[in-house]
Every structure is written in structure tokens, then in C-alpha cells.
Amino acid sequence: METGNPHDTGTAEARRPADAAAGASAAGAVEPVSPDDGPEWIALPPGLLKLRRLMLVVWLGLLALAAGLVPGLLAGPGWAGFxxxxxxxxxxxxxxxxxxxxxxGYAERADDLLISRGVLWRRETIVPYGRMQLVEVTSGPVERHFGLASVQLHTAAAATDATIPGLVPAEAERLRDRLTELGEARSAGL
Known part of the structure; x- marks a missing residue:
């Protein structure tokens, strides 16, 4: 299944409809989902990319320092090229x-939540609202520093558990409340 890229860096006029929803998500507004159209994909905020890049620089910077310093001290300066x-x-x-x-990206539809991810191996998870048992918002110390939170969805079947990382806390709480409300409404008929 082909989905729109929620992070197209083109101009607003060149964005596809799914990309327009991504721009609204970054500003904190969420477009209503129309049952006639395809799903409106909401992109993750850029703070998650900043966090992950910082962690990459810290860990690989330390590794580069160790890879250059240790061989240089033990075997001489010619080995510092590591x-x-x-x-x-x-x-x-x-x-x-x-x-x-x-x-x-994620999309809220009438009966379920779609979560799409992956570059080489695309993976799309569909979580029916009526199957959700627990929706929690988590935020570790580094995430809190960057103003991010994750939404974890738990269902009866572990295969449909899903996580949406790196959301703005207000959006994570809104999504948690909405999913909980929809989950309770859909499971009442079971």
C-alpha cells in the first residue's frame, strides 16, 4: 500500500494532501478525518529528529575519540586514522x-488508527479502536528535555501493539484522550 510522505520538504503549494496534514500537525492543529478521502497522515515533529541526531553525535563522537585515541596511545600516531x-x-x-x-506517520480513521513507518521495509500497523486496552503517554528525561513524549498502544493481541514516538506532549495527551474515548465507545458493544 502506498502512503504519502508526511515530511515532504517542498513548498506548501507542491505538497500532496497528506503532506498538508503533516504541516498542520507540526503547528499543533489536526485536520478532521473525512470518510470519503484517504487517511490524512500526520507527521512526527522535527524535535524527534534533533534528539536522535544529538544521540548519534554523542555516541559516535565518543567512539571516534576512543578509536583515535586508544590506538594512537598504544601503537603510535599512524593508527589514529581509525x-x-x-x-x-x-x-x-x-x-x-x-x-x-x-x-x-499516523492517521486517525473512523474505526482504527494507522501507523506507518520504515524506509526499506515499510510497515503499516492498523489498530482498531475497539481492541485497545491501554493507551499510555511516556516521556523519559531526554525526551522531556526536548519537549517530546511517546504514545504506547496496548491491545489484546501483542502483534497489534504500537508506539508513536516523538510527539509534542500536548498532541500525545490529545491523542491518548481521543483514543481512550473511541476505544471505550467501540468496546461497549462487544
Missing amino acids: AALPLAVLAWGWVMLERNWRSW
């Missing part, structure tokens, strides 16, 4: 993190 490998991985990871971040 630091180039972590720096090359850093450059590659910088680009790959953006591609991964762009691949994430």
Missing part, C-alpha cells in the same frame, strides 16, 4: 536518521 570509520558512520547515520524520521 577515528575516520566512526566519523564516516556518523555522516551516513545523519542521512539515514532523516530518512527514517520522514517515514513515520
